[in-house]
Amino acid sequence: MAHAQSPAASAEGAAPLRVYAAGSLREALTEAARAYETRMGVKTQLTFGASGLLRERIEKGEPAQVFASADTQHPQRLYAAAGSAWAQPTLFVRNQLCALAVPQLNADSGKLLDLMLDPAVKLxxxxxxxxxxGDYAWEVFRKAEALKPGAYAALDARALKLTGSPEAPQPPAGRSVYEWLISEGRADLFLTYCTNAVAVRKELPRMNVVQMPPALQVSAAYGLxxxxxxxxxxxxxxxxLTPEAQxxxxxxxFGAP
Structure with missing residues (x-):
């Protein structure tokens, strides 16, 4: 059974602080954790993945000490289910959904919904x-229904769930999943966090990062x-939550809480 580490114990070379976090936080949280280690002398061990899968692993007994999720529901579920084992969750950063589009689509916000609904486009x-x-993407689909009746059923049926599940295809070592999936031709248009989309464009400068039109915008609140x-x-x-980490x-x- 894992025992809680005090700051002093960690500093003395005991087990590192185990932090489970949403995959979209990988770059930012890794840098923030490094700064924390330098400042406090406390080692951290970061585990990244889909928030829902991480919550399930924690519920099955994995010894996470901090859980940073891409939503507020998964931390809330831990807090509600485990009596007093977990602290009341805090909103700590915000994100938004964007579309990552191959250049051939000439995508922009104005025609994004039409492209999402186009049977020739792999979504x-x-x-x-x-x-x-994935939950935020389906929220976009529900908003699309208000603009075009029938859009929800069409999008729900044709969206390709390419990431976030245990069965999802895994990229070769050293390649980001989105860059790999798009390079392999598995998706022409990918709904993902704006932070992910911007990171992919650093690897594939030809990709377009398309902001959601106002009627389809979805805000992602990250819970801790x-x-x-x-x-x-x-x-x-x-x-x-300190200014340094923010x-x-x-x-x-990421946006401020």
């Missing part, structure tokens, strides 16, 4: 329930919780 998403990015009674976990969670998130395109 990629993540997997609802397993990954909040720590093990109750774990001083090291609470201290790290509190650090992620500056790191801002540089990677």
């Amino acid at each position: 990629g998403t993540s997997t609802p329930k397993a990954d909040p990015s 919780t720590a093990r109750s009674g774990d001083a090291a976990a609470a201290q790290f969670a509190a650090y992620l 500056d790191v998130f801002r540089r990677f395109g």
Whole structure:
């Protein structure tokens, strides 16, 4: 059984602080954690994945001490189900959904919905329930229904759930999943976080990052919780809300809570 680490114990070379976090936080949280290690002398061990799958792993007994999710529901579920084992979740950063489009589509916000509905366009998403990015994509589909009756059923039927599930195809080592899926021709248009889309464009400059039109915009609120009674976990969670850490998130395109 894992025991909570005090800041002093971690500093003395004991087990590192175990942080489970949404995959979309990989770059920003890695940098924030490095800064924290330098400042506090506390080692961190970061595990990234789809938030819903991470929550399930924690529920099955994996020894996470901090959980940073791409939504507020998964941390809330841990908090509600586990009695006093987890602290009340805190909103710590925001994100939005964008579309990542191959250049041949000449995509822009004005024609994004038409492209999403075009049977000739491969529409990629993540997997609802397993990954909040998928849940946010289906929220976009529900908003599309208000603009074009029948859009929800069409999008629900044709969206390709290419990431976020245990069965999702995995890229070769050293390649990002979105860059690989698009390069392999598995998706022409991918609904993902704006932060992910901007990161992919660094690898594939020809890709277009398309903002959602106002009627389809969806805001992603990221929730954070720590093990109750774990001083090291609470201290790290509190650090992620400091101006220093928030500056790191801002540089990677995240919004303030």
